[in-house]
Amino acid sequence: MKQVVSKRDDxxxxxxxxxxxxxxxxxxxxxxAIICALDKGNDEALKLLEDAxxxxxxxxxxxxTTVVDDDMKFGQEKGFSSTPTIxxxxxxxxxxxxxxxxxNSILDQQ
Amino acid sequence: MPHRAAFGKExxxxxxxxxxxxxxxxxxxxxxxxxxxxIAIIAIVALIEGFSGEPSGAKEKKSGTLTVQQAxxxxxxxxxxxxxxxxxxxxxxxxWEVIVTTPQGKKIAYIDTExxxxxxxxxxxxxxxxxxxxxxGEDLNKVNFADxxxxxxxxLGNPKATKKVIVFDDPD
Numbered sequence: 639m640k641q642v643v644s645k646r647d648d649x650x651x652x653x654x655x656x657x658x659x660x661x662x663x664x665x666x667x668x669x670x671a672i673i674c675a676l677d678k679g680n681d682e683a684l685k686l687l688e689d690a691x692x693x694x695x696x697x698x699x700x701x702x703t704t705v706v707d708d709d710m711k712f713g714q715e716k717g718f719s720s721t722p723t724i725x726x727x728x729x730x731x732x733x734x735x736x737x738x739x740x741x742n743s744i745l746d747q748q
Numbered sequence: 749m750p751h752r753a754a755f756g757k758e759x760x761x762x763x764x765x766x767x768x769x770x771x772x773x774x775x776x777x778x779x780x781x782x783x784x785x786x787i788a789i790i791a792i793v794a795l796i797e798g799f800s801g802e803p804s805g806a807k808e809k810k811s812g813t814l815t816v817q818q819a820x821x822x823x824x825x826x827x828x829x830x831x832x833x834x835x836x837x838x839x840x841x842x843x844w845e846v847i848v849t850t851p852q853g854k855k856i857a858y859i860d861t862e863x864x865x866x867x868x869x870x871x872x873x874x875x876x877x878x879x880x881x882x883x884x885g886e887d888l889n890k891v892n893f894a895d896x897x898x899x900x901x902x903x904l905g906n907p908k909a910t911k912k913v914i915v916f917d918d919p920d
Contacts, residue, residue: 656916665920717853729890
């Protein structure tokens with residue numbers, strides 16, 4: 639995703655936290671912390687998310703929120719079972735990571 | 749075989765009038781007269797069977813259907829977490845396309861008419877190279893983009909961009 643947006647400015651990704659709690663036990667807490675960080679602005683939340691991806695420790699959640707639960711519920715209802723699950727504007731759902739080239743080719747069809 | 753079956757069915761009828769008419773003066777003639785329509789019926793039945801061009805056994809098998817309930821019962825032998833949504837004819841004779849809901853979303857499976865075998869794979873139309881199963885599967889699992897709230901999401905990229913993508917990801 640980073641590679642895609644570094645090369646084109648006609649794309650924006652909206653990242654939702656979707657912790658696979660059964661296999662990643664700290665994931666839910668991290669997800670909540672990132673959503674809470676949105677209160678301090680998108681940049682702050684994005685920084686925390688990148689730290690989490692880089693496996694750096696991130697601070698604990700600073701708020702209480704049901705956002706993560708709501709997104710988990712939605713995803714489970716739709717049968718999203720792997721991450722990332724990518725949803726495009728035309729409704730196409732891709733399960734699992736795809737490379738830059740595939741991402742670009744789907745985006746260009748939109 | 750159909751001839752015999754038809755004759756066997758009609759034969760008792762032809763005997764009945766005889767025993768019921770002991771007073772008839774010419775029972776033999778009556779019997780002959782009675783046999784005429786019976787022979788005609790047998791001939792018609794034979795003709796119809798002939799036109800269908802197939803032994804009756806094969807015909808029955810081909811026109812058999814697989815109901816949602818039968819498909820459900822068949823699949824539950826394998827996995828109780830699967831529910832059958834619908835059953836429809838697949839492009840292949842005798843194989844049914846079954847749409848199921850699993851904990852991993854909606855999927856397509858293929859089952860034979862008798863519900864004995866499950867075929868897990870994709871059907872490719874050789875003439876065009878189209879993967880019919882994949883095409884259908886994508887439509888099944890489509891999500892209405894507008895149903896997903898963009899609030900409380902972390903944005904990556906140009907906020908004013910026209911192409912939008914929602915990503916559900918695990919931060920861990």
